[in-house]
Amino acid sequence: MLTIADSGPRLVRVEAAIAWIELGGANTGNMLTRQQMTMLSEAIRLAGADPDVSVVAIAPGGGAFCLGRNGKGEPAEALPWDARQRQMGVTLDVYDAIAACPIPVVACVQGNAIGFGAALAGGCDITLAARSARFALPEIKHSIPATLAMSALIRKIPEKALAHLIYSGEEISAEDALALGLVSKVFPAETFEESCSAYLLALASRKRLLLETIKRYIAKAPQLSPEMASEYAGTLMALVKPSL
Incomplete structure (x- = not known):
């Protein structure tokens, strides 16, 4: 049985064959540093390797689901190409860990999912969202081509829906995200935790x-x-x- 107590910004526990990975840092909107992304990838792989686990659930530690990447402490100057590529590899490794996990990885999006948060949520096998949640991929507004996010979503949602999200950078509702294929199912905000738990329990019973x-x-x-x-x-x- 997998049980990991508090490990910094990650908290993983197993209950009823569900491995819960909590995104730490509610005070910063659960924005993740590259080190924390590495921890997330490791937690997904560890949970997926546990024979007592049937479903991996990723949830916020409170507040927003994830408001993106936290670049605090990273050098402001331009880096050599190989160093920059290694930096980008940390983000891609999260998406690879989800894809390589042998069991369903479910995102439980109770708050907003922006930038990396939207790609993380949409890149999971199943994405459950509260009706009050909002999604956006605003990288274009910062002159950043969102190719990393696109790599996570290119096989998840239709091409034209992805192009709209990337080119517009606009924030959309959970219902619009459902219509575009970014979200699997939407629950009322006031009953989200109960509805999400019931969904996961039913899935994990298989x-x-x-x-x-x-x-x-x-x-x-x-x-x-x-x-x-x-x-x-x-x-x-x-x-x-x-x-x-």
């Missing part, structure tokens, strides 16, 4: 192998031709059905 198989197919099938996708579906079913 056999881990079943959840793993579904995630594996969702990840691989879009890259295949229709014929190969059908064959892959049959192969997976034949392999796992005797164990379910």
Whole structure:
């Protein structure tokens, strides 16, 4: 059983086969430094490797979900290309950890998700949002091409929806995010915690192998031709059905 007590800005606990990863730093809108992003990636990988865990849930420690990246303490001067690439790699590693996690990773967005926060939320396998939550990818307003965020979302939402979010940089409601495919389901703000917990408990009650198989197919099938996708579906079913 995975149990991690307070580890700085991360708090991970397992309850009813759900591994909760809390984003620390409510006083700063849960903005994450690069070091904290590394901690988040490690927590996702650790939770996904625990055989007693069926679902990984990412939630804020209070207030906003995540208002973006915290660059405090980073050098203001331009860095060499290789150093800059390593910096960007920390962000990409979070998205890679979500994709590589064998079980569903669910974002529980009770507050606003801006910049990296929006990409993190939308990049998860399932995104649950309170109706009061707001989403934005405003990098273009700061003369930043949001290619890192796009890499997390390019296979999650339609191309034109992604282009609109990136080019406009506008803030949208949870309902608009649902319509664009950035969010999976919206709950009333006043009952969000109860509704989110009920959703997660129902999902975590399924056999881990079943959840793993579904995630594996969702990840691989879009890259295949229709014929190969059908064959892959049959192969997976034949392999796992005797164990379910």
